[in-house]
Amino acid sequence: MVSKLTDLTISDALDLLNKKEISSVELTKAHLAEMERARFLNTYITETPELALKTAEESDKKRASGATIGRLEGIPIANKDLYCTKGVRTTAASKILSHFVPPYESTVTQQLKDAGTVMLGKVNTDQFAMGGSTMTSYFGVTKNPWADETGVYNLVPGGSSGGSAAAVAAGLCMGATGSDTGGSIRQPASFCGITGIKPTYGRCSRYGIVAFASSLDQAGPMARSVKDCALLLREMAGFDAKDSTVADLPVPDYTQALTGDIKGKKIGIPREYRSKDLNPQVAAVWDKGIAYLKDAGAEIIEISMPYTKYALPVYYIVACAEASSNLSRYDGVRYTTRVDGKTLDEMYENTRTDGFGPEVIRRILLGTFVLSAGFYDAYYTRAQKVRRLIYNDFVEAFKSVDAILAPAAPTTALSYEAMKNMSPVDTYLGDVFTTPSSLAGVPSLALPVGLAENGLPVGLQVIGKHFDENTVFQVAQALETAAEFDKKPHYVKG
Amino acid sequence: MTYTIKGKTADWELVIGLEVHCQIISQSKVFSPSSATFGAEQNTHVSFVDAAFPGMLPVVNEKCIEQCVKTGLGLNAKINKYSRFDRKNYFYADLPQGYQISQLYHPIVGEGYIEVTTDDGTRKIGVERLHLEQDAGKSIHDMSPHSSFIDLNRCGVGLMEIVSKPDMHSPAEAGEYLRQLRAIVRALGTCDGNMDEGSMRCDVNVSVRKVGETALRNRVEVKNVNSVRFVMQAIEIEANRQIEIYESGGMIDQETRLFDSVNLETRLMRSKENANDYRYFPDPDLLPVILTDEYIENIRRNLPELPEAKKKRYIETLGLTPYDASVLTVDTETAHYFETAIQGHDAKKVANWIMGDLFGYLNKANLTITESPISAENLGALVGFIGDGTISGKIAKEVFELMIETGKAPDVIIEEKGLKQVSDTGAIEALIADILAQNPDKVAEIKAGKEKLKGWFVGQIMKASQGKVNPALANQLLDKKLAE
Numbered sequence: 001m002v003s004k005l006t007d008l009t010i011s012d013a014l015d016l017l018n019k020k021e022i023s024s025v026e027l028t029k030a031h032l033a034e035m036e037r038a039r040f041l042n043t044y045i046t047e048t049p050e051l052a053l054k055t056a057e058e059s060d061k062k063r064a065s066g067a068t069i070g071r072l073e074g075i076p077i078a079n080k081d082l083y084c085t086k087g088v089r090t091t092a093a094s095k096i097l098s099h100f101v102p103p104y105e106s107t108v109t110q111q112l113k114d115a116g117t118v119m120l121g122k123v124n125t126d127q128f129a130m131g132g133s134t135m136t137s138y139f140g141v142t143k144n145p146w147a148d149e150t151g152v153y154n155l156v157p158g159g160s161s162g163g164s165a166a167a168v169a170a171g172l173c174m175g176a177t178g179s180d181t182g183g184s185i186r187q188p189a190s191f192c193g194i195t196g197i198k199p200t201y202g203r204c205s206r207y208g209i210v211a212f213a214s215s216l217d218q219a220g221p222m223a224r225s226v227k228d229c230a231l232l233l234r235e236m237a238g239f240d241a242k243d244s245t246v247a248d249l250p251v252p253d254y255t256q257a258l259t260g261d262i263k264g265k266k267i268g269i270p271r272e273y274r275s276k277d278l279n280p281q282v283a284a285v286w287d288k289g290i291a292y293l294k295d296a297g298a299e300i301i302e303i304s305m306p307y308t309k310y311a312l313p314v315y316y317i318v319a320c321a322e323a324s325s326n327l328s329r330y331d332g333v334r335y336t337t338r339v340d341g342k343t344l345d346e347m348y349e350n351t352r353t354d355g356f357g358p359e360v361i362r363r364i365l366l367g368t369f370v371l372s373a374g375f376y377d378a379y380y381t382r383a384q385k386v387r388r389l390i391y392n393d394f395v396e397a398f399k400s401v402d403a404i405l406a407p408a409a410p411t412t413a414l415s416y417e418a419m420k421n422m423s424p425v426d427t428y429l430g431d432v433f434t435t436p437s438s439l440a441g442v443p444s445l446a447l448p449v450g451l452a453e454n455g456l457p458v459g460l461q462v463i464g465k466h467f468d469e470n471t472v473f474q475v476a477q478a479l480e481t482a483a484e485f486d487k488k489p490h491y492v493k494g
Numbered sequence: 495m496t497y498t499i500k501g502k503t504a505d506w507e508l509v510i511g512l513e514v515h516c517q518i519i520s521q522s523k524v525f526s527p528s529s530a531t532f533g534a535e536q537n538t539h540v541s542f543v544d545a546a547f548p549g550m551l552p553v554v555n556e557k558c559i560e561q562c563v564k565t566g567l568g569l570n571a572k573i574n575k576y577s578r579f580d581r582k583n584y585f586y587a588d589l590p591q592g593y594q595i596s597q598l599y600h601p602i603v604g605e606g607y608i609e610v611t612t613d614d615g616t617r618k619i620g621v622e623r624l625h626l627e628q629d630a631g632k633s634i635h636d637m638s639p640h641s642s643f644i645d646l647n648r649c650g651v652g653l654m655e656i657v658s659k660p661d662m663h664s665p666a667e668a669g670e671y672l673r674q675l676r677a678i679v680r681a682l683g684t685c686d687g688n689m690d691e692g693s694m695r696c697d698v699n700v701s702v703r704k705v706g707e708t709a710l711r712n713r714v715e716v717k718n719v720n721s722v723r724f725v726m727q728a729i730e731i732e733a734n735r736q737i738e739i740y741e742s743g744g745m746i747d748q749e750t751r752l753f754d755s756v757n758l759e760t761r762l763m764r765s766k767e768n769a770n771d772y773r774y775f776p777d778p779d780l781l782p783v784i785l786t787d788e789y790i791e792n793i794r795r796n797l798p799e800l801p802e803a804k805k806k807r808y809i810e811t812l813g814l815t816p817y818d819a820s821v822l823t824v825d826t827e828t829a830h831y832f833e834t835a836i837q838g839h840d841a842k843k844v845a846n847w848i849m850g851d852l853f854g855y856l857n858k859a860n861l862t863i864t865e866s867p868i869s870a871e872n873l874g875a876l877v878g879f880i881g882d883g884t885i886s887g888k889i890a891k892e893v894f895e896l897m898i899e900t901g902k903a904p905d906v907i908i909e910e911k912g913l914k915q916v917s918d919t920g921a922i923e924a925l926i927a928d929i930l931a932q933n934p935d936k937v938a939e940i941k942a943g944k945e946k947l948k949g950w951f952v953g954q955i956m957k958a959s960q961g962k963v964n965p966a967l968a969n970q971l972l973d974k975k976l977a978e
Contacts, residue, residue: 083549084547084548090548092548102549103542104542104547206549206551207550207551208549208550209549210548211549213778241553242551242553243553244551244552244553244554244780244781245778245779245781321775322775322778324583324773325592325593325773325775327592328583328585328591328592329547329548329590330548331592333590334545335547344587368773371583371773371774372771372773373771373773376773376775380775
């Protein structure tokens with residue numbers, strides 16, 4: 001018999017469901033109860049228990065009737081509140097969209113629905129996915145289910161997909177959608193001790209996902225194992241005529257890549273990631289990860305990616321520029337909140353000043369600045385050129401290696417206090433290891449490999465070639481097996 | 495003769511460029527599947543993409559790409575095999591995205607030209623570029639004193655912005671450029687060219703300089719000049735305004751003005767200091783448009799005959815004057831009417847009838863050529879009956895009037911009204927003999943040398959026959975009788 005339904009991985013739960021040992025309703029109820037108990041973590045912005053139970057009941061009926069069922073039939077998941085869900089409020093964790101109920105469904109969540117998943121609700125994120133802590137959310141910060149050394153829950157879960165990561169780690173869903181623009185899946189996965197993959201840019205449709213930076217935004221799954229991520233990504237990915245930037249490529253069954261065998265695989269270790277920003281405790285886990293892969297038969301190759309250090313400034317120029325334009329549509333004229341004014345311009349000003357949080361406003365201003373006449377070439381054009389060089393770094397590296405292993409974040413989860421006392425630019429430093437692969441568009445999976453001396457999880461990222469998620473999953477699973485990371489957050493241990 | 499304006503201190507010449515927005519003829523909008531047709535109830539042709547809902551993405555409509563390429567080929571222009579979309583950022587209530595998707599850096603069509611014929615002859619006016627962009631919605635300010643209303647039906651409809659080089663130097667030339675451009679897009683079926691419905695809109699750039707100057711002075715953009723006549727008026731008015739300012743010691747700023755067609759003046763809309771910074775940058779939601787030679791050649795092969803080629807053919811093979819040829823090729827319908835009417839008939843004479851009597855009537859009745867009560871076949875037949883002597887030119891005018899009234903074919907009318915020209919020499923001779931017998935005094939005068947009186951006799955003959963006598967024959971027979 002199973003210990004606890006909310007501890008199961010998706011692949012185990014699917015086995016039990018198929019063997020009729022458990023039902024989707026049971027599974028869903030267990031998660032709903034856990035969500036109730038864990039309310040203090042503030043992971044969900046909107047819970048949809050009635051909808052979840054109704055879906056679970058239908059799913060059980062479907063399974064019982066012998067009808068064709070989805071590949072993830074009956075699995076309860078959570079969606080980042082950046083995904084538009086038909087009839088269910090979608091806020092992007094902002095005030096300006098705090099009342100917005102989309103009349104349409106995002107492609108990715110629709111595909112997950114079609115696969116039979118049960119949505120438990122919408123989870124917290126940094127406002128418009130801008131931030132690395134969920135502290136910019138209009139709906140309050142999410143607590144990391146890992147406590148600090150004194151046993152207090154005062155750590156951030158990371159972000160922007162911090163609600164997804166915390167909910168997965170705490171057993172408040174079996175898997176969750178996240179989105180990653182500059183590390184928003186991988187950094188929270190690392191902070192919360194779970195697994196998450198940012199697939200290749202163009203692997204998943206962006207249709208119906210509230211846009212932050214269009215050339216970087218990418219949907220991806222977060223779960224408690226590499227295999228679960230592989231199962232989820234298969235459903236989320238694929239061509240979509242409604243998004244011009246999504247690749248028209250077949251989506252493989254990623255679980256087929258989980259052979260456990262990585263003998264002879266060439267793994268690159270980028271020299272430039274051993275920077276002054278890297279916390280020694282994290283570096284130690286990285287070294288451990290390298291040793292695991294070596295022991296598993298991989299060939300470890302030191303590589304150089306000279307443009308790495310420019311990734312962070314390039315990222316903040318490109319992402320803010322795109323965001324400043326993408327967020328113009330929230331203007332008080334149509335579906336957003338509105339604060340009136342005497343003139344149209346005054347209404348815009350009032351609405352946007354009131355509806356956006358300070359970090360969003362900061363990035364809109366930054367983006368507006370770098371696109372302005374007289375500054376465009378010095379910032380935006382230059383950043384695009386350097387982005388190309390960063391891309392070339394990866395192309396060059398992948399001529400000699402199959403995958404790259406690097407830390408996901410320079411530190412373990414920080415406390416709110418520490419974050420509050422940091423300047424915005426200092427907080428941006430947390431993205432230093434994730435932004436290069438975002439700018440290059442290559443797939444990258446973060447998974448927990450060990451604990452730091454402070455008892456907090458440390459994630460490493462496995463980075464692969466464009467559209468070669470298979471190798472990423474393959475290497476990540478080998479690492480997962482070797483690391484035997486079975487540590488649970490304090491919240492789960494109780 | 496070059497067009498100049500005589501000022502108090504000097505002669506001034508004009509430098510004119512036009513930016514013309516042409517709404518693309520397509521089923522759906524340029525980046526969304528909503529209908530692009532005109533005239534529906536407000537806000538019924540609006541998708542979530544058009545209204546810029548969160549997470550909505552543009553997907554380019556291939557038909558609009560094809561229409562741009564077609565138009566580009568019609569403008570003798572270079573088709574760019576690589577083009578890209580950029581965002582033009584500004585806030586306005588009828589622009590839901592907060593940016594217009596356009597093409598600043600890499601337009602789909604590059605340099606080309608339009609041949610324009612005026613009294614000064616034929617010149618090639620350069621086209622700088624054609625780019626594809628989306629239209630904005632419509633703000634309606636006059637429905638309520640307190641609110642504005644927004645109609646998003648037009649929002650997202652595809653537009654071709656066609657920018658000329660500053661190659662024009664007179665209002666007439668600008669007007670003719672616009673007429674030719676309209677004729678081209680109509681012939682291609684890429685834009686209906688209706689300026690009063692706003693499916694073709696024009697902004698005019700005007701600057702002036704003293705004759706002999708080579709540098710360009712500051713230009714003023716005059717917005718929304720929405721007919722050929724207004725374009726010509728606006729240029730003249732704006733040029734005169736600028737000359738007056740220069741001559742009284744002032745300077746012209748690069749600014750945007752609005753044409754007021756009621757008060758016949760231009761008014762300041764936006765000074766240079768208040769110009770928008772549109773923060774153009776490549777739209778990351780859309781991929782570049784890559785065209786193959788094969789694609790372009792395929793469109794080229796299937797192009798209809800363009801007004802310019804048609805015009806050349808009318809001049810060279812039908813013997814029309816350049817002026818007549820331009821008028822008849824100005825739109826597809828007129829050309830089609832003409833070409834139908836000339837089947838088996840004298841092209842030059844048919845042209846004269848169309849441009850004279852028919853246009854005169856249509857203008858007066860405010861009808862288009864497709865609404866003409868006289869079919870092209872019937873007009874051709876009428877010209878044929880003059881040519882073969884069945885009726886005289888004079889009678890033909892009468893038949894023409896009756897054709898307008900009744901819509902009947904000319905042969906029917908000639909038959910019914912008995913208007914057939916009398917060419918029976920015996921009958922005419924009898925008639926002449928009669929008239930001569932009644933006017934012996936006048937006959938005597940002619941015989942005494944007063945030749946002019948012959949005309950009087952011909953008049954009498956025509957009168958007596960109600961114009962049905964062939965006038966040439968009447969003259970000939972009269973001479974013969976008098977000589978007897």
